[in-house]
Amino acid sequence: MNRWEKAQPLSSALSQALARVTPVSESEEIPVSDAYGRVLAEEIFSPWDLPGFVRATMDGYAVRAQDTLNASREQPAILKVIGSVEMGQDPQTLPALQEFEAMEITTGGPLPPNADAVVMLEETERLSDSVKVFVPVKPGEHLLAADSDFQRGERVFYAGHRLRAVDIGALIALGRESVRVFQRVRVGVLSTGSELVSEGEPPPGKIRETNSYVLRGLIEAQSAQARCYPIVPDEKRSLRIAIERAVHENDFVLLSGGSSVGARDWTLEILQELGEVVVHGLQIRPGKPTLFALVAHKPVVGLPGNPVSCALVFEKFARPLIAKRSGVRVLLPSHRLVPARLLSRIESVKGREDFVAVRLKLDEETGALFAEPIYGHTNNISTLVRADGIVSVPADLEKIEAGLPVWVELL
Numbered sequence: 001m002n003r004w005e006k007a008q009p010l011s012s013a014l015s016q017a018l019a020r021v022t023p024v025s026e027s028e029e030i031p032v033s034d035a036y037g038r039v040l041a042e043e044i045f046s047p048w049d050l051p052g053f054v055r056a057t058m059d060g061y062a063v064r065a066q067d068t069l070n071a072s073r074e075q076p077a078i079l080k081v082i083g084s085v086e087m088g089q090d091p092q093t094l095p096a097l098q099e100f101e102a103m104e105i106t107t108g109g110p111l112p113p114n115a116d117a118v119v120m121l122e123e124t125e126r127l128s129d130s131v132k133v134f135v136p137v138k139p140g141e142h143l144l145a146a147d148s149d150f151q152r153g154e155r156v157f158y159a160g161h162r163l164r165a166v167d168i169g170a171l172i173a174l175g176r177e178s179v180r181v182f183q184r185v186r187v188g189v190l191s192t193g194s195e196l197v198s199e200g201e202p203p204p205g206k207i208r209e210t211n212s213y214v215l216r217g218l219i220e221a222q223s224a225q226a227r228c229y230p231i232v233p234d235e236k237r238s239l240r241i242a243i244e245r246a247v248h249e250n251d252f253v254l255l256s257g258g259s260s261v262g263a264r265d266w267t268l269e270i271l272q273e274l275g276e277v278v279v280h281g282l283q284i285r286p287g288k289p290t291l292f293a294l295v296a297h298k299p300v301v302g303l304p305g306n307p308v309s310c311a312l313v314f315e316k317f318a319r320p321l322i323a324k325r326s327g328v329r330v331l332l333p334s335h336r337l338v339p340a341r342l343l344s345r346i347e348s349v350k351g352r353e354d355f356v357a358v359r360l361k362l363d364e365e366t367g368a369l370f371a372e373p374i375y376g377h378t379n380n381i382s383t384l385v386r387a388d389g390i391v392s393v394p395a396d397l398e399k400i401e402a403g404l405p406v407w408v409e410l411l
């Protein structure tokens with residue numbers, strides 16, 4: 001019997017798995033300045049109008065629009081200049097404009113009372129204590145309303161939003177010092193394989209364990225917490241004990257290795273004994289021997305041990321699951337795509353989505369980008385190290401010809 005006959009397309013596997021992942025419930029209050037990348041556990045409303053006062057968007061003169069009615073080059077409006085607005089000045093301390101009065105103002109300055117527009121400096125000519133205005137302005141022209149940024153009571157963020165750098169700026173602008181965020185998801189990382197060594201020069205026949213280090217970086221980029229456990233040999237009892245412990249001590253568990261064909265691969269058997277296996281194989285290459293299970297209601301992903309497959313399946317499959325577990329409500333792709341032309345043909349197989357590492361080449365004269373496929377074994381991490389990105393060949397295509405446009409997902 002084919003061990004992977006239950007393998008399914010990535011998209012359906014992912015939606016089945018996502019449906020079984022619940023967000024962590026614990027939250028904590030942390031300083032806004034530490035909240036980058038964290039997921040909000042509260043809705044955020046604006047406590048006030050922002051910027052809170054009317055601001056000029058041009059250098060020029062604050063005026064009453066009605067005083068500039070019918071102004072032209074030939075027949076300018078002549079307004080008395082009663083002063084100049086300083087940046088940062090409290091608008092309450094400014095004199096209210098009376099008929100045919102104006103104040104000098106610079107971009108960002110607060111409008112004095114009664115002023116309802118700004119005339120651009122370029123449309124004026126200064127006399128000693130007055131100014132000629134050559135164009136009429138409408139009320140509201142060249143200014144930002146007091147609630148143009150946020151309106152008092154407006155919902156700015158929903159719970160489940162992952163905070164980006166600009167969001168931190170907005171929270172500070174709204175006067176927040178701390179926010180309630182979901183606790184970082186604790187992700188246990190278990191590497192299995194009797195061929196692996198964790199330190200020192202590997203003896204002949206052994207290899208250095210690298211996946212847990214790669215995974216740690218990928219996990220931390222999700223603002224989750226990685227906890228890497230000692231290497232587990234391909235031995236059923238030790239692996240079972242290690243999995244039970246990792247599940248107990250974490251919110252999410254990643255297993256690397258031990259999910260492919262081979263008498264020594266116990267992961268599937270153990271997960272079936274301990275919980276429910278939901279996904280058993282993906283119709284992708286690399287990355288077919290991927291498992292998803294629930295053990296004690298906690299998500300467990302079995303990643304292939306091959307370093308290339310491991311990193312790729314993390315990105316394609318585990319990352320969104322960790323995001324959901326972290327409380328993220330709307331899952332968006334994290335990748336950046338750049339368009340390029342394929343330099344040589346990529347062969348694939350129908351019924352399976354293929355991911356091919358590519359290096360990008362820039363034609364300096366035209367600025368055009370080209371993608372050159374890199375073929376290396378999935379066991380060799382150098383394949384990804386030499387690559388700038390990944391091209392996906394959808395399941396319904398057998399090949400992509402050289403010269404065709406492709407999207408490259410940057411690594």
Ligand code: AMP
Nearest residue numbers: 191209210211257258259260304305306
């Ligand atoms: P497996 O999925 O256990 O069959 O592993 C496939 C291959 O990936 C192994 O033969 C190793 O060469 C490599 N491998 C497995 N686990 C790791 C690891 N943690 N770090 C580096 N390479 C690994």
Ligand code: MG
Nearest residue numbers: 193257258305
């Ligand atoms: Mg193995």
